[in-house]
Amino acid sequence: MNIYRLQNVYRILKNGTVRLTLLKTARIIGLRTLLVRMDLNNFCNIRCIMCPASKIDSGTVLKKIMSLHHYQKIAADIFPRTCSLHLSCGYEPLLVDHFDQCLIISKKYRIPFVSFATNGMLIDEHICRVMIKSQIDEIIVSTDGATPQTFESIRKGASFSRLIQNLKRLQEMKKNVNSKKPILRINYTFMDRNIFEIPDFIEKFSDFGMEILQLRPLRIDSTVFNRRDLFTKQGMNEYNQIIGKVQQICKRKNVWLTALPAIRSVEHITSTDNNESIDKRKKNNACILPWILL
Numbered sequence: 001m002n003i004y005r006l007q008n009v010y011r012i013l014k015n016g017t018v019r020l021t022l023l024k025t026a027r028i029i030g031l032r033t034l035l036v037r038m039d040l041n042n043f044c045n046i047r048c049i050m051c052p053a054s055k056i057d058s059g060t061v062l063k064k065i066m067s068l069h070h071y072q073k074i075a076a077d078i079f080p081r082t083c084s085l086h087l088s089c090g091y092e093p094l095l096v097d098h099f100d101q102c103l104i105i106s107k108k109y110r111i112p113f114v115s116f117a118t119n120g121m122l123i124d125e126h127i128c129r130v131m132i133k134s135q136i137d138e139i140i141v142s143t144d145g146a147t148p149q150t151f152e153s154i155r156k157g158a159s160f161s162r163l164i165q166n167l168k169r170l171q172e173m174k175k176n177v178n179s180k181k182p183i184l185r186i187n188y189t190f191m192d193r194n195i196f197e198i199p200d201f202i203e204k205f206s207d208f209g210m211e212i213l214q215l216r217p218l219r220i221d222s223t224v225f226n227r228r229d230l231f232t233k234q235g236m237n238e239y240n241q242i243i244g245k246v247q248q249i250c251k252r253k254n255v256w257l258t259a260l261p262a263i264r265s266v267e268h269i270t271s272t273d274n275n276e277s278i279d280k281r282k283k284n285n286a287c288i289l290p291w292i293l294l
């Protein structure tokens with residue numbers, strides 16, 4: 001199931017009534033209609049400069065991990081109705097010892113699309129084998145730079161060389177057994193210091209198996225994090241200058257690109273404090289559910 005193509009079709013179909021009717025019809029005839037996103041823990045092994053999670057004082061917040069038993073109960077309850085499962089929203093799932101079992105269980109319920117996001121530091125041989133054997137659909141690796149200097153200045157505590165080594169291993173292991181899955185998606189959070197590296201990044205990471213690239217602007221929520229100097233008008237202008245070239249490179253490299261075609265206001269795009277801005281975004285990003293049914 002290619003959820004990215006379906007997302008595009010869904011955006012074209014703007015009529016809310018038609019969308020809702022399709023969803024209701026799907027439920028009536030017994031199709032899977034749930035999109036599930038869940039974290040299995042509440043901590044990370046690195047400290048990215050733009051991440052609210054990295055601001056959490058590990059001394060005051062109790063680390064929690066969902067037990068395998070609890071996961072199995074959730075799975076039995078909702079996975080038979082789930083069409084798309086995303087294991088991890090804001091933390092690092094590979095720190096969970098039984099994460100491999102969680103992946104295996106998910107696929108036993110024949111969920112059509114299973115994905116998870118990671119910073120890539122802990123993708124070892126074992127987890128690669130599990131992903132390939134259970135045919136996990138997608139792994140999303142968050143990576144924000146084409147050079148060790150930029151990457152490690154943003155992702156404090158992460159290692160660029162280890163990331164490359166891990167991605168190459170996954171690519172090699174997939175090739176050895178002729179498996180297309182998991183597909184590799186990269187999430188690239190852009191800000192002033194890494195925008196100019198995006199073209200080089202695509203050239204380099206497409207060779208390591210990147211098939212999908214999402215460029216996401218830095219978001220600022222001043223209640224937990226306030227670094228307005230990280231993404232400024234200068235960065236916005238640079239983005240607008242290179243985005244055409246970025247689209248061309250992705251086309252040539254056969255990388256599916258999800259990115260804003262242009263940015264008109266830094267404040268509008270980065271702030272999560274502005275309610276009007278949030279409302280507008282929500283309106284433009286309506287629920288995808290009706291189009292990821294099987």
Ligand code: SF4
Nearest residue numbers: 044048051090091119
């Ligand atoms: S890897 Fe993800 S969860 Fe961890 S600090 Fe970075 S952005 Fe936050």
